[in-house]
Structure formats: C-alpha cells, structure tokens
Amino acid sequence: MRKFADKRWFAMALLAAAVAAAATPRGTAQTPARQPHAAAAATAVPRMPHFKFVNYTTEDGLPNNHVYCVLVDGDRIWAGTDNGLGLFENGKWKTYNTKDGLAHRAVLSLSLDKRTGDVWAGTMGGLSRISGGRIISYTQMNSGLSNDIVYGVSVEGENVWVATASGAGRLNLHTGEWSLYNERNTPMKEIWVYGVSAKPDKVYYAVWGSGVLEYTQKTGRWDMYADPDEETELVLFKDQGLVHDIVSSISYVDNIVWVATYFGDSRYDGRYWHNFLTKDSGLPSNFTNFVKGADANHAWFCTDKGLAYYDGTNWAVYTRSLTTHKPEMTVRDAKGKVTEIPVTTGPAHNYMNGVDFQGGDIWVATSEGLSHGILEH
C-alpha cells in the first residue's frame, strides 16, 4: 500500500510539472539595467530582498531551457540542463556534453569542491567530475557507483557523497573506495534517494518515501527521521517531526537541517522540528523541489509555483501570474499579512528546480530558463 501511494504521488508530481511547464510561456531575456524599485517606499512591510531578474534561455546560449540545477563558483555560473552542462563565464555560455566525457546529457545536480575548484555533476547516466576542463565520469558499470541516476551530490573533504535511484553512496577520493548505503545497512526503507548535504560532522540524505537519513561522521551511526503521523496527505502532528516522508531535497547549514518535501517543508535544529505549509506560511505551494539554507534562519524554497524566501519571520515569494504571466512579488509578515509588491521583472518560470547565491544575487534554475536575480535593495 505504501509503495502504491508513493508511486501515485510521484505520478502526480510529474503531471504537475508537465502542466506547469506547458501552461506558462517561455521567459524572455530582459534588460539587465538596474532600475529603482517602485515598492521601496511601502511602509510596515518587512524589508525583503528585491531583485531585478535577468533570464537566460537557449537564445542566449544556455544549453537547454529545462534547467535542473545551478551552481555559483565565484564569477562562474554552472547550469545543469536537460541537454548538457552550461558554464556562464565572462558573459558567454560554454556547453559540456557527452562528447566531452560528461556521463549523460541531463545534469540533475551539482556540487563544488571549494578547495580544488572541481565541479561534480550528478546526471541521468552517472557522476561526472569536471576538473580544469577535463571530465572523468563514474558509472555503475565502470565504478562502484550504485546507480547511474544521480539525483544529488555533495563534496565534503576527500569524500564525494551521492544520492542515487538505488541508494546513497560515498566515494573516497584518496583511496578510490566506494561505500554504498541502502536498505541493507541503514534504516532506509526506500532506496530512492533524492538529495544529499554533507558537512564534516553530519551528512543528511533526502529519501523519497523514507524521510531524512542522518549519518554521523564521527561514529558512523545512521538515524532516520520520518513523518510521525505516517500520513501521506495529512499533517496530523505539526511541528512534531518531519512534515512528510516524500523528501525531495535537503540542506544542512549552521547545524540546521532544511528539508523540502512534496507536501510542505521542515526545519530541524537537532532537537525541534518546525514545519511550513501553505496554509500557515508564505510558501506558494507545498510541492517543493529544492531547498537551500543560507544560514540557520534564512532559506530559499523552490516550488512548482514560484520561489520563496524565508528570513526566519517573514516570507517573500517571486513568481509569475498564472493567468497574465506578469512578474509578481508578495511579502508575508509574521502575522500573516500578505502585501503585493509591484515589480517589473520576474523569474523565467514558476516551476523552480534549484537556487544558488552570488553575494546578494541569486541564480534560479527553472523549467524554462535560468534566472539571475540581481539584488536591488
């Protein structure tokens, strides 16, 4: 029964993604010139970041408009798309694809090794390491990788942690040893692992249908956090645990775990859980593809209905009207009051897949292009 329910929800998610992608027109490149924002003078509205969005599509050189993930490396922007890995540098796009050694054309996840500058890409056909222009790819055939569909990747020290369609894994770059984690050696009930966030103390996995998996590096201990009410459609025990077991993304920063599910989101501080749902937060949708914590109290949520920013108290949502496709921004304060902020630019599409930060700017992966949110104030 549980598996059936999981598959049903996955099918619904795919359908929602397809509808969203089809319903909204393709975003167009907009002028990058900075302009003062008309809503700046609004009173009693919490100060939330205002962006001028510049959107990139294939017309600008982006490899493909379906962007699964984005990674900022200083002045360089990496975009994992449905047809190659794009690198935006010095105002130009360069594309890496299978002819260059990329494991597969569809790049689902990215991680930067900040020490070496190497970029690791999880693809639909394996894991690729991009190092100084050279690409080395690991597959389930030529390496210890458990499955070629690599939904998530996170580099920590000499270890590369991966989330795959057949369990989790770790590649030790010094020894070359692969360690696989699945239902046989962890509390994981399902092995469809969607995301990973690794730090020197803990590694967290987002497991589709099996909640959050926590690995303590010092002890080698595994723990699992699951939805306490075990309901797939209801949240009976709010703030008493993970909001839902169908976890799509995870972000561990400043000892805080931010969790995205297809039925709301959660924050975990090691002791207490806090859940976010559309009915009592600023989330535009409970269907969240990706979450990235900026720190312990600030996080960004990529949903199927827009991008949400949470500053610990207030929410801002960046989206486009489903009817007019005009850009929209709303701010929700602590009391739940929602204020519309006039804006002239917006992200390329409402179906958001990923976000990364470049100073105050943001880069957003959407189903119809890559958006650069230039911080105005």
Next chain:
Amino acid sequence: MRMAGSIKNTRSDFRVGRALAAVLGGCAALLLGLVLRPGMERPAYAGTTPVKGPSLDNFIDYASPLEVLLSPDGARLYVLCQQSEEVRVLDAGSYGVIGKIAVGRVPRGMALSAGGERLLVTNSWDDTLSVIDTRALAVTATWKVGAEPSGVVEDLAGKYVFVANRISNDVAVLDAQTGVEEKRLLTGRAASYLTLSPDGKRIYATHIYPNPDPLRTGLENRTPPESEITVIDAQRAEVVDRIPLHSIAGVFHLAFSADGRLGVVAEYHPKNLVPLAHLEHGGAFAYTLTLFGADVGKPVEVPLDELERYSAQPFGVAIAPDKSRIYVTLAGSESVLVIDVPRLMRFLRTRPRPASGSFAQDLSASGDYVIARIPVGHNPRGLALSRNGQTLYVANRLDDTMSVIDTRTLRVATTIALAGPTTVSALRRGEQTFYSAHYSFQGQIGCSSCHIDSTFDGLQWDLEPDGFGIDIVDNKMLEDIKDVAPYKWNGGNPNLPTECGPRTEKYFWRSENYGDLQLTDLVLYIRSLPARPNRWRLPGHELTPAQERGKAIFERTVDQFGKPIPLENRCSYCHSGPQGTDRKLFDVGTRKLTDITGVFKTPQLTNIALTGPFLHDGSARTLEEIWTIYNPEDKHGRTNDLIKDQLNDLIEYLRTQ
C-alpha cells in the same frame, strides 16, 4: 562453464613451439648460468629501487644518481641517489663530497626552496617527504604524504609545497611550514614531475601513464593515448588549465626558458595502434618534445629522432639561460641531445604546421635543429645547468657517475665518480641492458621504453608473433614475476630467458642477439624486481570490514542461492598462491573476434589495482568492468549473483593483493 584450457595447435602456437625448440638448449644453459652467477647484490626496482632484507649485507650498495640540482649560488651540487637512499652534496667547483644525507626509501624527486635554505626529497616507497636544512645538511622533518610521492616543488612565497603522487594520480598541496596536506588536485595518470614557472605563478605537472579515454565505450580499446600537462595556479593551488598531449604516453621532465615564453617537455610517442611489424622509420616509437608558450603559440610536437638513429627515452630537459639551446637526456641512448633553439624556431616558422600540431612522423625534421649528441654514461636522467649556462651536469643513474659537459665545446669535460662500489655486478649489468636501447635496430627501443621505470606503460600493442591485426595484448606490469611462469598472455613462453631472449630479439629488437651472459644478467634483473608496497593494506595487514567481506566472496564455495560453485569457477581457485595465479590457462569468455584463442594464462594479482586497464587486451578500463561488462556468462568466476555492494567489496579485497 569455465574451461580449463590447453594450448591448441594454432598457427601462432606452432611458431612458438618452433621457437621454444630452437632455444631449449640455450635456455638450459642460461638457467644454469643464473644459478651459478656470483656476487649477489641488492635487487633493484623502478630504477634501482633497493629491497632491504635480512641478507642485506650481501648486497652491493650502488648510489644510482637520479636527479641533480645546483644551489642558487651555484656552489653546491645536490645529487639524489636512489639506490643508496641519500642525497650527496658535492662542491660544484672541486666535486668533493661535502656531505651525505640519508633520506627515506627509494627517493624519487627533489626540489630546493626559493632561497635554497631547504631541500625537499620525496621518498616513493614509504610515502614521505624529507625536509633537509641545507646549512646543517640534516633532515629536520619527515612529513607523511600521499601514495608514491615523486615530483616536488615549493612555491616562491613559501606558502605551499606541491607533491606529485604517482599512485593516486594527483598533486598534494601541503602547508609549507607544517607539512599538513590541505587538498589534492587531479592530474594525469601517474603524476610524476613538477616544474615551477620562472615567474613562480604556475606549476606544471606531468604523468607517465596515459589518461583513460573518457569516451571509450569499454567495448573497444584501440584509441590513441592521451596525456596532458596539468597547469596549477601556485597561489590559489587550483588546476587552471590542462594542455593536451595527443598520442603521447610517458611524459617526463619539463623546463622553461628564463623569460617564461618557451616551455619544453620530454615525452614518448608510441605507435601502438599499428602492428609492431618493424622498427624502420620509427615503427615503434617517436621520441619527442612538445613545445608550448608564447614563443610557439599553440603547442607543437617536434621529434628528436634522426632517420637512422633514435633518441630513446628522453627524460630530463633544460634550456640555456640565453635560450640558445635545449639539452635533453636520452636515458635509453646514453647521451645528451643538444638542440639549437633559433634553428628550431626557424623550423617552426618555415615548415607548414600539420593540423595535428605534431611533426612526430617526420624523421628528417631533427636535422634542422639537433646540433649534437653527446655520449655520457649509462641511463642518464636528471640534469642541471650552471647559472651562466656553460656547464651541464648529468646524472648517469646506472654508472654512479656525473658527466660534466662544457656547453661551449659540447664535450664531456670530466666525469665525476660518485663514491661507491666499483664492481659492476651481474644485476647491474642486467639493469643496464634493461634500460638501454642499444640492442634494438638503430637504437630505437629498449625494455624500459614500454616498461617505464620497470613497470608498464598502460598501453595495448599488436605484436608480430601472433600475427598482425590479431591478438592485441595489454602490456603487463613487471613486479614480482619471477615465479609466475609461463609468460605472455597465451602462456607461450615457458620461462624468462625465452621471454626476454630470442623472442624479444626477433620481434622487438630486430637486431643483434644478446650474448648468453647478457641475457642471463637481464633475466637476473627482471627476476629481482619486487612488488612495491601495497597502499590498500592497513598497517599490520589486517583488513577493513569491506576487505573482509570481499575476501569471503573471493574464497566462497557456494553462491548467493546456496548452490555450490564449481571449483574452476571460484576466484580463489585460479587466483591462488602468493602471486594470485595458478599459472594455468583458462577460457574466461573474453575472446574477441581478433583473438586467435580465448585461452589465457591466469594473470597474477600483485598490486592489481595499479595495473589497469585489465584483461588480456585491456578492454576493461576498470576492475569493475571485468565483471559488469565482460563476464556475462559467469565464465570469469561466478559473479552475476552478486549485488553491487558485494562486487565493491570484492574489488576492495583485490586491491590488497
């Protein structure tokens, strides 16, 4: 079903049989000679790697100078002696010995700090770095580094020390004060030599085995070798560029002109994609330099060989301070090649540059720029130029001498004998033979052209004895092979004298035959090559949990379903004994359309993790591919019942062998 094989009466086997019959008597005499040879000395490996054992006192300690450096003030020569495991410090004027500094096991690389206050030495067998105070002439610290450290440099600011790790294929970045490793940067396969650019901004890393082809499907293995120069930003300690070296396998020292506008790297250009049918016209190898930098624009490859005389195994390279000449040690040709740089530049300006950027096939080219070939000692390796460019010092590794060349006359002015044994033992003679191209037609190749540093080259070759276009074979590692006869993938050679003697002379050297004692000495040397330390074994030889699980799979007698595994289908049956081989022939289902037979000798497992690609024709790029791609019918052991976790465990265990 795995079939125990026997040698069938094929065309090639018939030839092998005839050859065997022809040399039978000779082999018996040679083996007898091996037993009776007097004067045992320390066996060597990877260029005089000594193996210390209980009977060490019976061995002869050669110095085996591998690298040489001049102190910044030009007053001292530092000579890295690999076999005696020390740095000898000589007065650069009198050549008198100032001191001897003992370092770690099998030192391979050496570098001075910018001011010359300290000397860094990598010890390739104990994975350490010796930090030497050049005023006290003493080791002040020994840092633990990566696997098989080789080249080393320190940046000008004294912030980082960079160490090339041959086994882990990377450059380790160490804190220059504490030796703590901060990170590792991906290089080409078997990172070996490092060079700091004259402005100190970049570090250039080379590697001795070709990179795996990222685009090869695994079902084919005939792609040109690819190598690279890895360019590292010295300040950020990040890889910023990779200069591709197409069709190159084996890249050694690199040097810059003083103005930084010309970079030169010594390299091998193997012809392994065509049948090794002859040596005429560079049939087996071209030995080349790749030039790069502002002076030449796009990188360009130029040959060192002449029409009827080859420049075997270029290793060390130096450029005169005034950029008038390039000096290259030819380790296999026992000489130093001198190139006139203005003539070389004129050649590049006037000759239409091939689209490939390579002149390697043009044996007439070197006549335009090579101006001298200076004979030196056996196996010349490292070299150093005096600050005024008038004196060139060359380390003759297998002579225990240093040649001092007057660059004005282009002659050896004097030869410095490093203190040590004067007796040339049988083992050393064998090593000299191994590293010399003297015995091949026009001096093109020697054993070490393909067995670099007495190992292998990571390439697959089409050799004549089996017929052209068929039986492509992967080159095998020479490590601990004395007790694994028969030899060759098809087991056609019953012993090393056969392997190294008539067959080699006929199909490789295509030239003069070894004398009986020469062959005996050569075989003695090859038999002495030990296995290097295994880096996957824990101290004390206990196994990790994954290795333990893998061992159980290796030794299992029933499969996952409780069904007994036939004896010949168990890993441990064929891969048995100390070297992991029963030395028998089997068909493990890996025969290709181009193979005469599918019956191959069980290869030894010694340091198997280092020896990729795998299988007789190198078709498996990784250990995993042996079973994920090339064992569909469980002929190569019962493995298709294993889940991925178990296959990974099995591989972890194999790496400990």
